[in-house]
Amino acid sequence: MKPIDFRSDTVTKPTAGMRRAIAEAEVGDDVYGEDPTVLRLEARVAERLGLEAAVFVPSGTQANQVAIGAHCRAGDEVLTEAGSHILHYEGGAVPALWGVQPQPLPGERGLLTPEDVAAAVREDNMHNPRTRLLSLENTHNRGGGSVWPVERFRAVVDVARKAGLAVHLDGARLFNAEVAAGVPASTWARLTDTTSVCFSKGLGAPVGSALAGRADLIKEARRLRKRLGGGMRQAGILAAAALYALDHHVERLAEDHANARRLAAALAEVPGVKVDTARVETNMVFAEFDRPALEMVTLLGGHGVLTNPAGGPRSVRLVTHLDLSAADIDESVARIRRALA
Incomplete structure (x- = not known):
């Protein structure tokens, strides 16, 4: 039985075209700034x-962390939504690496309001950490792949600016937001000081992310990348995959979004499963079962449907990606029905 893997959009394998691009990549020593493919990718992303x-x-993770290190100093504070990636999935790096205190703010499906941010900024006195940075996430992972409406994003950033904060955007799935909203990724990114994007999620590259921003911040980020061991040598073989992904895999994200809606609609008809289909904006489906999430992950895995818990006690996350077809979606629903029967 072929496994149908919904654990993440990070599980994809390079396509034949991407493998050719990797094999043919022109390379040099990136730490010396001599890898032409990396330089081309960095210019393209900016x-x-x-x-x-x-x-x-x-x-x-490294993209987000070098951004935080570039913006903040020990004893500073970063504001971020309570379900954000930098809090839950980066190994406690914010305080461990930089001595920076995160302040988690409760949001709505990962999204904050201007009032949330304004209320969280610390008064400037000797007892408080300095509130230095606001970190946002688009799309928001634990929010179910939710997309920031541009005007709401702008309003939140405006409040941060008035308070003297820098703004970082964790845009690991920013191109999913671009395709879903029909808005260029730059519409959000231009409002920030730094924005990260990931090539190894929905875009299907095997490795790699990029951090973009003001030239002075990126210069500092490059130094911090070296400190963290991220200075790679003939990295053009990886950058070639990322360039191929930008050329060939952005527009096709619409297929993943369509498959997620197809999956959500079908699961909503399965007894014992609850799915809010209106909340499926991109490539993530959060399903509530009548059994504990860990039990469901094991049960579904036994039927060849690979998933992950979604944070809630009975919530399971299913992520669509370029290695899953509409036929895989239909087969997975049939397997889930059998598993629950």
Whole structure:
């Protein structure tokens, strides 16, 4: 039985075209700034996001962390939504690496309001950490792949600016937001000081992310990348995959979104499963079962449907991606029905 893998959009394998691009990549030593493919990717990302410069890094976690390190100093504070990736999935890196205190703010499906941010900024006195940075996420992972409406994003950023904060956007799935909203990724990114994007999620590259922003911040981020061991050598073989993904895998994200809606609609008809189909904006489906999430993950795995818990006690996350077809969606629903029967 062929497994149908919904655990994440990180499980994809490089396509034949991407493998050719990797094999044919022109390379050099990136730490010396001599890898032409990496340089081309960094220029392309900066241009596409409407920012001054970019740096190629191994992972989305490193992109976020070098951004925080560039913006903050020990004893500072970063505001972020309570379900954000930098809080839940980066190994406690914010305080461990930088001595920076995160302040989690309760949001709505990962999204904040201007009032949330204004109320969280600390008064400037010796007893408080300095509130230095606002970190946002688009699409929001634990929010179910939710997309920031542009005007709401702008309003939240405006409040942060008035309070003297820098703004970082964790845009690991920013191109999903672009395709879902029909809005260029630069519309959000230009409002920030730094924005990260990931190539190894929906875009299907095997490795890599980029951080874009003001040239001075990216210069500092490059130094911090080196400190964290992210200075790669002939990294053009990885950058070539990312360039191929930008050329060939952005528009097709609409297929993943359509498959997620197809999956959500079908699961909503299965007894014992609850899905809010109106909340499926991109490539994530959060399903509530009558049994504990960990039990469901094991049960479904036994029927060849691979999933992950979604944070709630009975919630399971299913993520669509380029290695899943509409036929896989239909087969997975049939397997889930059999598992629950």
